[in-house]
Amino acid sequence: MLRVFQHHMVKRVAGAILIGLLVLVMTGPQGNGSEPTSGFTGSFSEHMSFFGFFTPPRWITFALLALVLSLLVMFAKYSHRAWRRAQESGAAAARAVASAAARVKYVRSRRSGRYSGYALLVLLGIFLPRIITSQSWQTNIVQLVAVYILLAIGLNVVTGFAGLLDLGFVAFYAIGAYTTAWVTGALPTSPPFGIHFNTFFAIPFAIILAMAFGVVLGIPTLRLRGDYLAIVTLGFGEIIFIFANNLYGITGGSTGTNQIPYLSVHLGPLKYLWGLTPQPYYYLTLAFIVLFLMIFSSLEHSRVGRAWVAIREDEVAAESLGIYPLKYKVMAFAIGAASAGFAGVITASQTLFVTPPTFSLSFSINILVLVIFGGMGSIAGVVVGGLVIQGFVVYMIQSPPAWYNPADLYMYLGALLIVMMIFRPAGLLPSRRRLREVTQVESGVARDQMLTHIGPHNRVEEEL
Amino acid sequence: MVDNLFDVQNVTLRFGGVVSLNDVTLSQKRGEILAIIGPNGAGKTSLFNSLTGVYTPQQGSITFTDAKGKRYSVIGKKPYRVSAAGVARTFQASRMFSAMTTFENVKIGAESHRGLGAVGAMLKGPATRRDEVRSDAATRDLLEFVGLTSQSNVIAASLNYGARRRLEIARALATRPQVLLLDEPAAGTNPAEKNDLTELIRRVRDEMNVSILLIEHDMKLVMALAERLYVLNFGSVIAQGTPEEIRANPAVIEAYLGASDTGIAEESK
Numbered sequence: 001m002l003r004v005f006q007h008h009m010v011k012r013v014a015g016a017i018l019i020g021l022l023v024l025v026m027t028g029p030q031g032n033g034s035e036p037t038s039g040f041t042g043s044f045s046e047h048m049s050f051f052g053f054f055t056p057p058r059w060i061t062f063a064l065l066a067l068v069l070s071l072l073v074m075f076a077k078y079s080h081r082a083w084r085r086a087q088e089s090g091a092a093a094a095r096a097v098a099s100a101a102a103r104v105k106y107v108r109s110r111r112s113g114r115y116s117g118y119a120l121l122v123l124l125g126i127f128l129p130r131i132i133t134s135q136s137w138q139t140n141i142v143q144l145v146a147v148y149i150l151l152a153i154g155l156n157v158v159t160g161f162a163g164l165l166d167l168g169f170v171a172f173y174a175i176g177a178y179t180t181a182w183v184t185g186a187l188p189t190s191p192p193f194g195i196h197f198n199t200f201f202a203i204p205f206a207i208i209l210a211m212a213f214g215v216v217l218g219i220p221t222l223r224l225r226g227d228y229l230a231i232v233t234l235g236f237g238e239i240i241f242i243f244a245n246n247l248y249g250i251t252g253g254s255t256g257t258n259q260i261p262y263l264s265v266h267l268g269p270l271k272y273l274w275g276l277t278p279q280p281y282y283y284l285t286l287a288f289i290v291l292f293l294m295i296f297s298s299l300e301h302s303r304v305g306r307a308w309v310a311i312r313e314d315e316v317a318a319e320s321l322g323i324y325p326l327k328y329k330v331m332a333f334a335i336g337a338a339s340a341g342f343a344g345v346i347t348a349s350q351t352l353f354v355t356p357p358t359f360s361l362s363f364s365i366n367i368l369v370l371v372i373f374g375g376m377g378s379i380a381g382v383v384v385g386g387l388v389i390q391g392f393v394v395y396m397i398q399s400p401p402a403w404y405n406p407a408d409l410y411m412y413l414g415a416l417l418i419v420m421m422i423f424r425p426a427g428l429l430p431s432r433r434r435l436r437e438v439t440q441v442e443s444g445v446a447r448d449q450m451l452t453h454i455g456p457h458n459r460v461e462e463e464l
Numbered sequence: 465m466v467d468n469l470f471d472v473q474n475v476t477l478r479f480g481g482v483v484s485l486n487d488v489t490l491s492q493k494r495g496e497i498l499a500i501i502g503p504n505g506a507g508k509t510s511l512f513n514s515l516t517g518v519y520t521p522q523q524g525s526i527t528f529t530d531a532k533g534k535r536y537s538v539i540g541k542k543p544y545r546v547s548a549a550g551v552a553r554t555f556q557a558s559r560m561f562s563a564m565t566t567f568e569n570v571k572i573g574a575e576s577h578r579g580l581g582a583v584g585a586m587l588k589g590p591a592t593r594r595d596e597v598r599s600d601a602a603t604r605d606l607l608e609f610v611g612l613t614s615q616s617n618v619i620a621a622s623l624n625y626g627a628r629r630r631l632e633i634a635r636a637l638a639t640r641p642q643v644l645l646l647d648e649p650a651a652g653t654n655p656a657e658k659n660d661l662t663e664l665i666r667r668v669r670d671e672m673n674v675s676i677l678l679i680e681h682d683m684k685l686v687m688a689l690a691e692r693l694y695v696l697n698f699g700s701v702i703a704q705g706t707p708e709e710i711r712a713n714p715a716v717i718e719a720y721l722g723a724s725d726t727g728i729a730e731e732s733k
Contacts, residue, residue, distance in 0.1 A: 295586045295587075296586075298585065298586060298587075298588050299585050299586050302585030302586075302588075302592065303575045303585060303592075303595070303596075303599075304585045305585075306564075306568060306571065306572050306575070307572065307576070309561065309563075309564060309568075310561050310564075310572050313561040313562065313563060313564070314559050314560075314561060316518070316543075316555075316559065317555065317559040317560070317561070318561075318572075319542070319543040319544050319547075320516060320518075320543055320547060320552070320553050320555075320636075321547060321552075321572060321573045321576045321635065321636070321638075321639055322544050322547035322548050322573075322576035322577050322639050323544060323572070323576045324542070324544040324545075325544075433563050433564065434563075436563040436619060436621075437563040440562060440563060440621055
């Protein structure tokens with residue numbers, strides 16, 4: 001009898017069914033005292049019926065799914081021809097992907113190819129509001145794509161260029177948004193110098209204040225490395241969130257700010273009022289994205305960018321060459337913070353209210369996902385990553401398919417990210433340097449270096 | 465005392481209860497090729513780390529005097545400031561920026577002592593461009609000097625051991641130092657590469673006018689290069705002198721024989 005259970009086929013089917021049951025319980029509705037089994041018998045079955053004949057309980061659906069899946073795997077494994085064919089088609093698909101990737105790489109490697117790519121993106125950006133004319137689409141594109149891309153290219157400077165894992169990036173975004181409210185007099189505290197500034201002046205205020213916070217936070221914390229820095233930035237993000245939520249006298253607390261006026265410019269003959277329509281906000285954000293892209297791209301290929309790479313790769317060696325790591329790290333922090341501060345102004349002045357829940361930890365992680373997905377350290381990658389992921393999010397909000405449940409959004413994004421990390425660990429359009437670093441770690445160069453560093457003096461370094 | 469590059473006076477470095485350097489006093493003259501030898505764990509690398517600001521000794525003083533006669537106290541200074549004063553170094557385990565090209569590796573050294581320049585870098589002003597051109601030229605010259613011109617666009621990780629050593633030397637020289645500290649430059653190289661390296665180190669001193677401070681286990685290389693030696697054992701200086709004097713010094717022979725089978729007398733044959 002026991003033999004049967006040890007047979008690998010039975011084991012595999014049993015394993016699959018167990019996984020099916022686990023998925024069933026995990027995806028089912030939460031049970032309570034009166035309905036403890038609702039995890040098994042929950043609502044999913046209501047959507048599923050066999051041609052209207054009968055509605056099976058949820059667990060039967062999952063068990064059937066598991067059985068079918070495991071049988072499929074077995075079939076593929078044991079029918080030799082099918083197995084080989086699957087392998088061949090897999091190889092062909094891999095070849096196709098590789099040749100497409102090579103073509104992209106070739107086009108990217110040529111300067112003219114790169115520039116025409118950028119020009120195409122900018123043109124697309126300019127004409128997008130003519131293609132997508134729906135107001136709610138446009139609003140979401142500004143709020144969920146453009147602002148996110150702005151934040152992602154800022155975080156890319158910190159995480160991608162300087163190699164600092166920042167889990168509290170949302171703090172600078174919050175500072176930008178609350179500065180906008182402060183400057184325009186929408187907070188319980190009086191605005192600076194007692195003057196209600198025009199919202200447009202919030203831009204320099206927000207950028208400078210965010211940078212200042214970046215420096216103030218950076219100087220004590222950027223002495224830490226790796227994981228420790230991540231934890232401290234995480235803490236900083238939470239502190240800002242809690243301040244925003246609880247300091248009723250200053251930030252308005254959990255109810256948020258008063259109404260923030262629309263963006264407007266009154267400079268001599270130049271007068272413009274941003275109103276309810278999203279289009280002008282879109283162009284303003286687009287202009288700043290292009291500006292930040294140009295600035296950050298020349299920064300990447302400058303002495304500062306190379307110093308960041310040096311610090312990222314080997315801080316001790318960099319310092320021995322006269323690079324002061326703290327200075328460059330703080331610089332990265334402040335520059336990243338500036339773009340987040342600006343993004344805060346856009347959000348605050350378009351949504352007209354600022355409320356604390358916007359600035360939760362999940363927001364920071366969301367931005368980090370865009371950077372990782374697109375390719376850390378690659379500006380083009382981060383922009384494309386932001387377009388893909390946030391474009392998907394907006395699409396799902398605007399015209400969701402029938403089967404889509406908004407609560408499942410992060411499940412799909414998570415799956416996408418896992419698949420990405422397996423097949424393209426350096427991101428969608430990786431920066432060439434980062435790609436090299438990743439492949440070197442995989443082929444053992446870094447490990448080799450690490451091993452040789454465990455010399456007699458390493459023990460001493462730990463004690464320091 | 466007048467034209468000493470390094471003056472190390474009674475330096476003691478402790479880590480908890482472990483005494484890494486014990487009352488070390490030594491000096492290096494300007495233009496000298498000085499070697500520090502000693503068994504494993506004698507404190508050679510600790511001395512290097514103290515000279516470059518990585519470690520902060522608890523007692524004693526380390527003074528570096530630059531070519532203009534300006535004196536710097538090294539103890540308590542950060543490594544990047546010691547580098548700015550004119551001290552460059554290489555590492556025992558080679559520490560290149562392995563994902564960058566040979567050229568970029570050296571260029572980082574060449575431009576590290578320029579100002580902050582983030583704003584200039586963002587706007588690509590004329591001064592920034594002039595800087596770039598100057599650093600590029602300096603980098604090309606140095607790669608030529610160490611013989612890596614043909615490999616300047618190669619990823620550093622794909623260089624062989626001897627080339628990595630030369631790259632590290634070029635990168636350190638790019639900071640325009642007055643003294644170059646070499647931590648076991650010949651480790652892991654083959655005999656032919658060792659000869660090239662000996663030649664290169666001598667040329668660094670003669671043609672670039674950079675003093676050399678050397679830690680090395682390869683006695684052949686040390687004896688061929690060094691004009692003077694210090695011998696460290698258990699964190700203390702046990703002998704100093706010319707190669708001939710050191711070879712004949714009974715305390716040195718004992719330290720080496722006591723520490724390992726491959727003694728100094730044997731190796732220097």
